[in-house]
Amino acid sequence: MDLKTSVIEAIQKQFSEIFGERFQTNVPLARYTSARVGGPAEMFVIVENATELQTAVELAYAQHIPYFVLGGGSNILVADAGIEGLVIMNKARSVRYRHNGVHVICTAESGMNLSSLARQCIAKGLGGLEWAIGIPGTVGGAVVGNSGAHGGDMSQTLLAATVWEPGRGARIYTNEELRYGYRDSILKREQGRNLARRVVLSAELQLTPEPVDVLMARANAFTSHRKQTQPGGASMGSMFKNPEHYYAGYLIEAAGLKGLKIGGAHISEKHANFFVNDEEATAEDVRALIAEAWNTVREQFGVEMELEVELVGKWEFGE
Numbered sequence: 001m002d003l004k005t006s007v008i009e010a011i012q013k014q015f016s017e018i019f020g021e022r023f024q025t026n027v028p029l030a031r032y033t034s035a036r037v038g039g040p041a042e043m044f045v046i047v048e049n050a051t052e053l054q055t056a057v058e059l060a061y062a063q064h065i066p067y068f069v070l071g072g073g074s075n076i077l078v079a080d081a082g083i084e085g086l087v088i089m090n091k092a093r094s095v096r097y098r099h100n101g102v103h104v105i106c107t108a109e110s111g112m113n114l115s116s117l118a119r120q121c122i123a124k125g126l127g128g129l130e131w132a133i134g135i136p137g138t139v140g141g142a143v144v145g146n147s148g149a150h151g152g153d154m155s156q157t158l159l160a161a162t163v164w165e166p167g168r169g170a171r172i173y174t175n176e177e178l179r180y181g182y183r184d185s186i187l188k189r190e191q192g193r194n195l196a197r198r199v200v201l202s203a204e205l206q207l208t209p210e211p212v213d214v215l216m217a218r219a220n221a222f223t224s225h226r227k228q229t230q231p232g233g234a235s236m237g238s239m240f241k242n243p244e245h246y247y248a249g250y251l252i253e254a255a256g257l258k259g260l261k262i263g264g265a266h267i268s269e270k271h272a273n274f275f276v277n278d279e280e281a282t283a284e285d286v287r288a289l290i291a292e293a294w295n296t297v298r299e300q301f302g303v304e305m306e307l308e309v310e311l312v313g314k315w316e317f318g319e
């Protein structure tokens, strides 16, 4: 056995001792992503609370293993060749509430499903998260990507986030320190860079008491708007960010690409910024659609669109 193999085996033994059967190797990731595409994780562990999340990150960091935190897998395109190193599936989901006189502060662990949290808040008569109804994924993914809809977004609701800095420990980031922009934050800007990424452990959200029926009516209106405008099926939501002064979906549609099919994936007829996996598409099929949309829009309108979705794993075109 060579040195590399024996080191990897020692690391796997260490993870197995701590996480038991929740640690596995060579795990197909397609089933953990909303687009239902992507190859295997070399190593895979499920964490069930914030302490386990930080433990997994710290072990990987100490052993120089690349790691990737997987939330709902609804804003990523995983390469067919999979992801090297450790994928940490985040199921840290505890939530607690406290009053501060005027507002209610909800502290949610980062693996909590965002839409379920929004429903929970509505049922309690707490306003501020209705925009999140119907957004798949976790609180952590939304904190990183400043997810939003219907005029609301994470930056308007979040007070602070507790973030694990590998090799250093936990630090509280205020809203300002996260430097939010449109689908952007200081944490999102770390994507694709060769550094140990910071990890969101939990988020503090500021909510305001409001009558349940008012909140319900608002949420129902958002849900029916979503149903009218977005396709069902396996996708990653909006593929590109809206460029300044434009809608990405409009540009792709105007370029004549609605319905374009490559392999098992197609550009939605209902909303051209949604790329749907309908016939066991590969990640490469989706990437080819991305390239086609980006190039055609650039040629026809001179606009260079920016991806909202993150390409992760071993892609052949290099990084």
Ligand SMILES: Cc1cc2nc3c(=O)[nH]c(=O)nc-3n(C[C@H](O)[C@H](O)[C@H](O)COP(=O)(O)OP(=O)(O)OC[C@H]3O[C@@H](n4cnc5c(N)ncnc54)[C@H](O)[C@@H]3O)c2cc1C
Pocket (backbone or CB within 6 Å): 034, 068, 069, 070, 071, 072, 073, 074, 075, 076, 090, 110, 111, 134, 135, 136, 137, 138, 139, 140, 141, 142, 143, 144, 145, 146, 147, 148, 149, 191, 198, 199, 200, 201, 235, 236, 237, 238, 310
């Ligand atoms: C049908 C559909 C509709 C959608 N509608 C919307 C919408 O209206 N508005 C919108 O903004 N988005 C939308 N999205 C996109 C997506 O749901 C959001 O971006 C969501 O917040 C992503 O969260 P996630 O947990 O799935 O993140 P993932 O896809 O799992 O991860 C995304 C990135 O965040 C990182 N990450 C995840 N958790 C953590 C953590 N705890 N700490 C550090 N990094 C972390 C990952 O490593 C990765 O880099 C939609 C997607 C789909 C499929």
